[in-house]
Amino acid sequence: MHVEITCRHGHVKDDVRAYMAEKVEKLLTYFERITAINVTVSFENSHVKVEILVDAEHKHDFVAHDEDDQAQVAFDKALHKVEQQIHKYKEKVQNHHRHELPKTKVESE
Numbered sequence: 001m002h003v004e005i006t007c008r009h010g011h012v013k014d015d016v017r018a019y020m021a022e023k024v025e026k027l028l029t030y031f032e033r034i035t036a037i038n039v040t041v042s043f044e045n046s047h048v049k050v051e052i053l054v055d056a057e058h059k060h061d062f063v064a065h066d067e068d069d070q071a072q073v074a075f076d077k078a079l080h081k082v083e084q085q086i087h088k089y090k091e092k093v094q095n096h097h098r099h100e101l102p103k104t105k106v107e108s109e
Contacts, residue, residue, distance in 0.1 A: 001028060002036040010043030016072055023079055024052070031086045033057040041071055050074040052082050062086055 003021055005012070012020075024037045033056045042049040048071045054062040064081035068074035 001025070001034055003039075004037070005039045006041070008040065008042040010041075012041055012071055019072065020075055023075075027054065027082065027086065030083060031056060031090060033060070039075070041075070048074050050078045052078045054082055054086070060089065062089070 003024055005017055005020055020039055024039060027037065028034055034054055035057060036055040038051075038053040038055075040051045040053075042051075047067050047069055049065065049067040050071065052062075052064045052075075056062070062082050062085045064078040064085065066074045066077040066081065068077065
């Protein structure tokens with residue numbers, strides 16, 4: 001899996017960059033088919049925008065954006081959104097062929 005952290009119009013401290021890399025690598029525990037993760041941190045005026053792009057096999061992509069005054073807070077919010085998207089997709093795939101039969105009561109006469 002390839003992890004890329006890019007900064008625009010500023011820089012992120014090494015400890016924050018390491019924190020981001022560690023957290024996005026944990027996404028593999030949720031979904032094994034992830035091939036690449038791109039984190040883009042943009043510094044604009046007084047706030048920070050974070051975009052997380054997760055590429056997976058079979059053209060499944062997950063995207064999340066968030067902004068805050070601090071890069072780490074914006075990253076955590078965006079990561080939470082990606083985790084929710086992955087969980088929702090995985091649940092959808094797992095329940096694809098499981099159709100429940102309608103419950104009917106049999107009345108005895």
